[in-house]
Each structure stands twice: as C-alpha cells, then as structure tokens.
Amino acid sequence: MTTIAKRLEDALGRPVLTDRVSRVAHCRDTWVLSELRDLEDRIPSLPAAVVEAESTEDVVKVLVTCRAARVPVVPYGGGSGVCGGIVAPEGSVVLSTRRMSGLVELDDTSLCACFAAGTNGLEAERRVSECGLTIGNWPQSIELSSVGGWVATRASGQYSTGYGSIEDLLLDLEAVLPDGSVLRTVRTPRASTGPDLRHLFLGSEGTLGVVTQVSFSLRPLPEARRGQAFHFARFHEGLEPIRRLVRDGWRPPVVRLYDAAESKRHFEATCPEERAMLLLLHEGPAAYVDTESAAVSKHCREAGGREADPATVDTWLEHRNRVPGFRGFLEKGIVVDTIEVAATWDRVAQVYDRVTEALRAVPGVLVATSHSSHSYRSGTCLYFTFAARPERREDMEATYRACWQRAMQTVTTLGAGISHHHGIGRVRREALARELGESGVALLRAVKRALDPEDLLNPGALLPEADAPR
Amino acid sequence: MTTIAKRLEDALGRPVLTDRVSRVAHCRDTWVLSELRDLEDRIPSLPAAVVEAESTEDVVKVLVTCRAARVPVVPYGGGSGVCGGIVAPEGSVVLSTRRMSGLVELDDTSLCACFAAGTNGLEAERRVSECGLTIGNWPQSIELSSVGGWVATRASGQYSTGYGSIEDLLLDLEAVLPDGSVLRTVRTPRASTGPDLRHLFLGSEGTLGVVTQVSFSLRPLPEARRGQAFHFARFHEGLEPIRRLVRDGWRPPVVRLYDAAESKRHFEATCPEERAMLLLLHEGPAAYVDTESAAVSKHCREAGGREADPATVDTWLEHRNRVPGFRGFLEKGIVVDTIEVAATWDRVAQVYDRVTEALRAVPGVLVATSHSSHSYRSGTCLYFTFAARPERREDMEATYRACWQRAMQTVTTLGAGISHHHGIGRVRREALARELGESGVALLRAVKRALDPEDLLNPGALLPEADAPR
Numbered sequence: 012m013t014t015i016a017k018r019l020e021d022a023l024g025r026p027v028l029t030d031r032v033s034r035v036a037h038c039r040d041t042w043v044l045s046e047l048r049d050l051e052d053r054i055p056s057l058p059a060a061v062v063e064a065e066s067t068e069d070v071v072k073v074l075v076t077c078r079a080a081r082v083p084v085v086p087y088g089g090g091s092g093v094c095g096g097i098v099a100p101e102g103s104v105v106l107s108t109r110r111m112s113g114l115v116e117l118d119d120t121s122l123c124a125c126f127a128a129g130t131n132g133l134e135a136e137r138r139v140s141e142c143g144l145t146i147g148n149w150p151q152s153i154e155l156s157s158v159g160g161w162v163a164t165r166a167s168g169q170y171s172t173g174y175g176s177i178e179d180l181l182l183d184l185e186a187v188l189p190d191g192s193v194l195r196t197v198r199t200p201r202a203s204t205g206p207d208l209r210h211l212f213l214g215s216e217g218t219l220g221v222v223t224q225v226s227f228s229l230r231p232l233p234e235a236r237r238g239q240a241f242h243f244a245r246f247h248e249g250l251e252p253i254r255r256l257v258r259d260g261w262r263p264p265v266v267r268l269y270d271a272a273e274s275k276r277h278f279e280a281t282c283p284e285e286r287a288m289l290l291l292l293h294e295g296p297a298a299y300v301d302t303e304s305a306a307v308s309k310h311c312r313e314a315g316g317r318e319a320d321p322a323t324v325d326t327w328l329e330h331r332n333r334v335p336g337f338r339g340f341l342e343k344g345i346v347v348d349t350i351e352v353a354a355t356w357d358r359v360a361q362v363y364d365r366v367t368e369a370l371r372a373v374p375g376v377l378v379a380t381s382h383s384s385h386s387y388r389s390g391t392c393l394y395f396t397f398a399a400r401p402e403r404r405e406d407m408e409a410t411y412r413a414c415w416q417r418a419m420q421t422v423t424t425l426g427a428g429i430s431h432h433h434g435i436g437r438v439r440r441e442a443l444a445r446e447l448g449e450s451g452v453a454l455l456r457a458v459k460r461a462l463d464p465e466d467l468l469n470p471g472a473l474l475p476e477a478d479a480p481r
Numbered sequence: 482m483t484t485i486a487k488r489l490e491d492a493l494g495r496p497v498l499t500d501r502v503s504r505v506a507h508c509r510d511t512w513v514l515s516e517l518r519d520l521e522d523r524i525p526s527l528p529a530a531v532v533e534a535e536s537t538e539d540v541v542k543v544l545v546t547c548r549a550a551r552v553p554v555v556p557y558g559g560g561s562g563v564c565g566g567i568v569a570p571e572g573s574v575v576l577s578t579r580r581m582s583g584l585v586e587l588d589d590t591s592l593c594a595c596f597a598a599g600t601n602g603l604e605a606e607r608r609v610s611e612c613g614l615t616i617g618n619w620p621q622s623i624e625l626s627s628v629g630g631w632v633a634t635r636a637s638g639q640y641s642t643g644y645g646s647i648e649d650l651l652l653d654l655e656a657v658l659p660d661g662s663v664l665r666t667v668r669t670p671r672a673s674t675g676p677d678l679r680h681l682f683l684g685s686e687g688t689l690g691v692v693t694q695v696s697f698s699l700r701p702l703p704e705a706r707r708g709q710a711f712h713f714a715r716f717h718e719g720l721e722p723i724r725r726l727v728r729d730g731w732r733p734p735v736v737r738l739y740d741a742a743e744s745k746r747h748f749e750a751t752c753p754e755e756r757a758m759l760l761l762l763h764e765g766p767a768a769y770v771d772t773e774s775a776a777v778s779k780h781c782r783e784a785g786g787r788e789a790d791p792a793t794v795d796t797w798l799e800h801r802n803r804v805p806g807f808r809g810f811l812e813k814g815i816v817v818d819t820i821e822v823a824a825t826w827d828r829v830a831q832v833y834d835r836v837t838e839a840l841r842a843v844p845g846v847l848v849a850t851s852h853s854s855h856s857y858r859s860g861t862c863l864y865f866t867f868a869a870r871p872e873r874r875e876d877m878e879a880t881y882r883a884c885w886q887r888a889m890q891t892v893t894t895l896g897a898g899i900s901h902h903h904g905i906g907r908v909r910r911e912a913l914a915r916e917l918g919e920s921g922v923a924l925l926r927a928v929k930r931a932l933d934p935e936d937l938l939n940p941g942a943l944l945p946e947a948d949a950p951r
Contacts, residue, residue, distance in 0.1 A: 118825070204916050205913065228859045230730065356591040387671060390669070431670075446674050447678065
C-alpha cells in the first residue's frame with residue numbers, strides 16, 4: 012500500500028480502495044480517447060487509491076490529507092463526462108462521491124430539493140417526481156450522471172429551452188475548497204451580495220473544490236404535455252421558426268431540429284427523405300400548452316414546415332438516452348464523437364455549414380451531421396456528430412484530434428462558443444484560450460492559484476497545459 | 482495639482498477634473514448616510530481627481546497609472562447606488578464612465594444590443610425601443626443609472642419576474658482588470674467553458690475590475706399588455722396567489738404586493754382601507770396575455786382576492802420612479818431608507834413579520850412597511866421602507882444604523898438573504914459574513930487578493946472591513 016493510501020486510512024479510520032479493478036474503474040471518464048486507450052491497453056496512468064467519501068467531513072479529511080502530502084485529488088461523480096475531465100494522474104487519489112447519495116430535504120412550498128452530491132441524476136428526478144415535482148434537468152447521461160457532476164460540469168438538459176440549464180436550476184450548494192474549508196451558500200431566490208460564488212463551482216470541473224451538496228429549484232409536474240413534429244426542406248429553414256418562437260417568448264421545454272442525415276437516422280418512419288425534422292414538447296397548464304402549441308404551429312407552417320406525426324416525439328422520448336457506446340465502433344476501427352457548440356442566430360447557419368465541411372475535409376471522415384438541441388432568444392446549440400475510419404487503425408487518435416482541432420478552429424474563427432454543455436476536460440483545453448482570450452485564461456489561472464496554489468485539484472483538466480500553475 | 486492628477490494628465494494627454502465641485506460631485510453615491518453627512522457638512526473624504534474616461538484605452542491608462550502610484554481608483558457609473566458603494570477615499574481617483582456612452586451594436590436577428598458601459602439606463606432602453614425591442618431591465622433608478630452599473634451591482638428591475646434580472650439579460654461584457662488587462666467574453670447563448678467569468682464582475686461593485694462594455698439579450702416589445710389589480714384582507718393572503726402563479730410557470734413581468742400601509746400610501750383611490758394591493762402586468766403575444774391573465778385571476782379569486790380597478794397599474798407605471806429624495810426628510814430630522822431582502826416562500830411571512838417588528842422596536846421609528854417586488858418559484862423579494870425621527874437630531878445616524886443592524890440580524894437569523902438587488906456597498910458590509918459565512922468571505926477575499934493584491938479598486942466597498950486585505 013502506498014503512503015497516501017495509508018495516510019487516508021488513518022485519517023478516515025477505515026480502508027480505502029487500492030485494488031487494481033477499483034483504480035482502473037476510476038481512472039477516467041467516458042471520453043472516447045480514454046476508451047480507445049483502454050481498448051489498446053494503453054492506460055496512461057492510475058490513481059494510487061480511490062476513496063468513496065460518505066460525508067462532507069470525509070471530503071474535508073481527504074483534501075487536507077492529500078494537501079499535506081502534496082498528492083493530487085481527482086473528484087469523481089458519475090464518470091459520465093465525455094471530454095476527458097477525468098484522467099487521474101499516476102499516484103493521485105480519486106475522490107468518489109458515489110456514497111454521498113440521497114435526498115437531504117424537500118420543501119414543496121419553496122419548490123426546493125437538496126441532495127447529496129453523489130446522488131444519481133435519474134434517481135434524484137424520480138425522487139422528486141414521487142411528490143409531483145420535477146427538477147427538469149435531463150442530460151442524455153441522466154442515468155449515469157450525479158447531481159454534483161451536473162453543477163461541476165455546467166450541465167444542460169434536453170428540456171433546457173423551457174426550464175433552463177443547471178445554473179438556472181441551482182439554488183444553493185455546499186462545496187469543500189482545496190484548503191479543506193467548507194463553503195455553504197445561503198438559500199435565497201436571488202441575491203446581490205457580491206459576485207455569485209456558486210459560479211466558481213459551476214463549470215469548475217473539479218479544479219476549484221469538491222461539490223458536496225446541491226439544492227435545486229423545482230417545478231410541479233406539468234398538468235398537460237403535447238408533442239409536435241414538423242419537417243422542413245432544409246435544416247436552415249427549420250432554424251427560422253425556432254428563432255421566431257423563442258423570440259416571441261414561447262418556451263417549449265424541448266425544441267430539437269435535426270438535419271436531413273440525422274432525421275433519416277433517427278426518424279426514418281415519419282420523416283420524408285432529405286427533410287429536416289423539428290420536434291417540440293410543450294408542457295405546463297393545459298391552457299398554456301394549447302396557446303403555445305397553436306402559436307408554434309403557426310410559426311412552423313409560415314416557415315414552410317409540414318406537420319409530421321406527433322408520435323415522433325414519443326419515439327424520441329423513449330429512445331433519447333439510448334446511444335450506442337463508443338467501444339463497438341472503436342473495435343471496428345471507427346472513432347465517433349459529438350461536439351456541441353453554441354452560436355448566436357446571426358451565424359448559426361454558417362457554423363453549421365462550415366463545421367460540417369471542416370469535419371468532412373478530414374481524411375477518413377464518414378459522417379458529419381448536426382442538430383439544434385437547446386435554443387435561446389440569442390441563438391442555439393449545434394450538436395455535431397462525426398464518425399471517421401482512417402485507413403490505418405493506428406491513426407485513429409490523430410484523426411480524432413484533427414476533427415476536433417478543425418471544428419474548434421472553425422467555431423472560434425466564426426466567433427461562436429466552443430462548448431454549450433459538455434465542458435472542457437482535456438479535449439477542448441487548448442481551444443479554451445481562443446474562447447476566453449489570453450486575459451480570460453490568465454484570470455481563471457489567477458483564481459485557480461488563489462484557491463489551489465499547488466494545483467492539486469484535478470490537475471490537467473480545464474486549464475490549457477502550457478504555463479499551467481505547476 | 483496633486484502628483485496623481487499630473488501623472489494621469491500625462492498618461493491621457495488631456496486635463497482631468499481637479500476642481501472641488503467635480504470632486505464633491507463624485508465622492509459618493511446616493512446612500513442616505515452620505516446625504517446626511519453632506520447636509521451636515523461632514524464630507525468624510527474627497528478624491529484627488531475625477532477622470533471621465535472616453536474609451537477602454539483610457540480606463541487601461543488610468544488603472545495602470547494609479548496602480549504604479551498605488552493610488553485607489555473608484556469606478557463611478559450613474560452614482561445612483563443607495564448602499565454606500567462609492568465613498569471615495571481621500572486622495573483617490575474617481576473613474577467616471579459617463580463619457581463612454583452609446584450603442585455600439587444592435588443585432589435584431591440575435592436580439593442583442595451592445596452598449597458602452599456609461600450609457601444611461603433609460604437612454605439604452607429608449608434606443609432599443611426605437612427598433613421595436615426592449616432590454617426589459619427597469620430598476621427604479623433607471624433614469625440615473627448606467628448600464629455598466631447594472632452589471633457591477635447585480636441590478637434587478639421591476640419587470641424581473643417575467644424577464645429576469647441582469648445576470649439573465651447580460652450576454653457578454655468587456656472589463657478592464659486591476660492590472661490593466663482587458664477581458665472580453667465571447668458572445669454565445671450559453672457556455673460550459675469553465676466558471677462563468679462574467680459572474681466575477683456581476684456584483685463586484687467596482688472592486689474587481691471596471692466594466693467598459695456590456696451586451697444584453699433583448700426581447701421584442703410585446704404585442705399585448707394588460708394590467709390587473711386585486712386586493713386582499715392581509716398581506717400574507719396576497720402572497721399565496723403569487724407563489725401559486727409562479728409555481729404554475731406564469732411569468733407576468735410585474736408582480737407587486739403592497740402591505741396595507743403601503744397600499745394606502747400609493748393607491749388610496751383604488752384600494753379599500755386596510756387591504757393589501759396586488760398589481761400585475763402581463764406582456765407578450767395577445768393569446769399569451771389572455772391565457773395568463775385568466776389563470777392569474779383564478780388564483781387571486783381563489784385566494785380571497787377582490788378585483789380592483791386595473792387603472793391602478795397605469796397609476797403605478799406612471800409614478801413608479803418618482804420617489805421623494807432623502808434630503809427633504811433629513812432636513813426635518815427624519816431618516817428614511819429601504820432594505821430589500823429575499824426569502825424562500827416557507828419563511829416569507831415570518832421575515833415580513835419579524836423585520837417590521839424589529840424596525841418598529843427601534844426608538845424613533847415612525848414607519849416600517851413592505852412590499853413584495855420580484856418573485857420566483859422559490860420565493861420573493863421583500864422591500865422594506867422605514868422612517869425614523871429620533872428625539873435628538875444628532876442621533877439620526879445611530880438610529881439609522883440600529884434599524885439596519887436589527888433588520889440584517891433578523892433576516893440572517895431566519896436564514897433569508899440580506900440583499901435582493903441593492904448590493905452591499907458599506908451599509909451591508911458587516912452583514913456579509915453572516916450571508917456568505919466565514920469561508921465565503923475568505924473565498925471572496927482570496928479572489929480579490931488574486932486580482933487586486935494592493936486593494937486599489939474601490940477599497941472599503943463590499944468586503945467587511947476587519948482583516949481587509951490592506
């Protein structure tokens with residue numbers, strides 16, 4: 012047993028996990044490059060130990076012990092990230108929140124539910140739905156994700172057009188800072204009490220602290236729900252009614268427009284060949300759903316949309332989280348990934364065109380498609396999918412990196428945002444400077460240095476490597 | 482002329498203001514204690530110079546020059562703050578953004594308007610309304626405020642229940658950091674690219690940087706608009722329909738419930754004696770306004786509300802920003818102020834009761850009333866007004882401080898939030914530790930120290946004085 016494992020056992024008064032299976036199971040998230048390395052038996056590094064914290068006090072003990080020993084700590088939620096946010100350095104300690112699970116408090120009057128950070132996302136949603144309530148955060152990874160991970164990665168769910176993203180749903184949080192101090196924000200509907208400290212942890216990807224408890228602002232389960240589907244001659248034509256309906260203030264929780272290739276892939280039964288499918292889900296009081304769906308229909312028809320079978324939405328609802336794993340593709344020599352970006356409406360069409368072109372220009376690329384998945388008055392999220400089979404199997408990583416590099420380059424050149432909701436991890440780390448600017452990266456580094464001067468919390472994630480604080 | 486004024490003139494290549502009138506005019510905001518000191522000829526300190534920056538480059542020059550000379554800089558927008566956010570230290574430099582004014586860019590497609598930070602709030606709103614658009618941020622001080630000040634103070638307007646507060650409206654910003662570097666955030670509808678750096682400046686009250694440009698996410702001017710008014714036997718009874726209508730997802734931009742004393746004060750013509758008046762303003766597509774107002778009526782009637790003349794809303798709209806200045810009261814030996822706090826629904830009634838009781842218990846207090854002004858699924862803002870005439874005129878400041886101290890104590894004891902939208906300044910500085918906790922204050926200090934190690938940006942505001950970085 013390593014020294015740090017022994018020290019942690021002394022501090023916690025119980026064993027920590029040091030077996031190889033546990034260490035391998037916690038050394039990474041669901042980043043496709045990590046899966047590829049796994050498949051090729053090229054695991055780059057393994058942690059020395061995995062600690063399953065059972066309480067905030069445990070988290071404090073782990074951070075204090077590791078800081079004293081100058082050992083890096085990698086917070087681990089559901090492990091469902093897809094950007095390489097977790098690649099545990101050799102000899103580090105992985106701090107899993109899995110056993111910090113469950114509802115802490117439910118307040119139906121103030122529509123608030125507080126959970127331990129390791130609570131599984133779907134379990135959290137189910138728990139409040141038993142009381143007729145909903146969190147309304149439906150990331151595709153909901154079954155694998157943790158509620159603390161939602162905060163740490165700035166998650167956004169499939170219902171965000173109506174219900175908002177995690178920063179709109181989070182009421183208060185508890186986090187342990189790198190020095191072991193515990194921050195607990197006040198539960199208040201809104202505050203003007205200096206910079207909103209919750210935002211240091213929203214999107215921190217485990218680099219600034221460990222989120223241990225989160226409270227969400229809930230909604231009642233809707234009285235009514237209605238699906239609508241329309242198809243358009245082109246993807247670009249389908250964007251316009253989205254822009255207009257959000258502009259008017261309508262807010263269907265789900266608004267998803269698929270390009271022709273994705274429409275064929277997902278909705279062959281109900282979408283005519285070469286058409287772009289738009290799915291909408293309306294929720295709320297019955298009178299609201301009636302009013303909104305009528306207004307939305309009008310927008311869609313005016314934009315040349317034709318009504319499709321609304322059962323398409325049911326199909327989507329049923330299958331929406333069933334995505335094939337990366338492994339099956341990798342075994343066939345195909346590397347697959349998704350790249351979600353965000354753009355203002357004035358450039359959405361251009362981002363769609365240029366990014367799909369850029370991806371298709373990479374040798375070996377078989378598929379480059381997209382859909383619009385989360386919309387705003389100001390713009391939308393374009394969620395690209397690509398698949399590539401390079402001639403030589405050993406070029407898979409290089410091909411993958413070329414796809415990402417060209418996509419990120421194109422997006423930043425067009426002045427769009429490099430990530431809507433997946434985060435930075437390692438895959439976007441080098442693109443971050445183009446998003447934040449040099450002074451933005453310097454600012455983020457200054458904050459990191461102020462909180463974690465020895466760069467012990469999830470080193471290597473988020474911040475670009477060059478000139479990293481350590 | 483002082484050394485720093487000379488150095489600034491050299492750096493800028495033009496004169497700066499050093500006359501006493503300019504220095505007095507910029508030494509403070511609209512905090513009632515500053516007004517009282519003014520009246521009593523007790524101005525505590527004066528800046529050495531006032532610089533009216535004309536560009537971001539000017540702001541850089543001022544910050545770099547002052548940092549080299551170790552002279553404090555106090556950013557100054559509209560001067561409309563009411564918390565003592567501006568009390569320029571003796572010999573400091575006040576950096577006014579007044580001449581950095583005007584629309585930089587308007588994008589009707591992406592519903593975005595970019596303004597220089599010193600643009601007057603009402604002028605900004607008028608400018609976009611000429612194009613059929615609205616920012617929708619209506620602080621009571623809109624005629625005096627600057628759009629950069631909205632961001633720096635975490636403003637929230639009278640329409641926030643429907644349209645959100647400044648953090649919901651801000652798309653991107655430019656700010657100059659204490660070291661003179663310029664941060665420019667990317668214009669994207671939403672991002673998961675690390676902690677949201679905009680939130681370091683939202684609510685920073687001039688302590689972390691100088692906001693130089695801001696872009697807002699706009700809305701179209703509404704197709705329809707309808708006012709509704711109801712009155713209730715008690716303030717507490719009127720809270721329930723607000724909670725329920727927001728819970729259901731309705732979002733009238735304006736939802737304001739006044740207690741009986743304030744109802745009498747403002748709406749004597751339409752509100753029966755001893756009743757609490759609720760005003761609502763619905764905006765949006767005509768069909769939406771119809772649906773929402775019908776649903777809201779139902780909630781209000783079910784809660785025992787009786788319909789009042791909707792012209793009451795027009796009266797409010799017309800007079801809403803006409804508040805008597807502090808000076809007239811002060812001259813009569815009466816000290817008046819407002820204290821806005823926020824609480825979750827489970828404790829709103831208790832906060833109302835206990836804070837008004839606490840204020841009334843202060844010797845000399847004549848009036849302690851409240852209204853609910855901005856509502857959320859999770860709770861509401863209670864906006865208290867108090868007036869006190871101590872027996873001896875020289876006790877005005879002590880009486881004022883006693884009112885604040887008791888109100889803040891009561892609010893934090895009940896677990897509510899100490900400020901909804903006015904901010905900290907100096908009046909809430911000592912209460913901040915009770916809101917953020919010791920670790921929250923330590924965290925804020927660490928960030929401050931990282932960005933502004935010599936505490937040169939607006940020293941004395943926001944952070945509690947004890948153990949301040951300098």
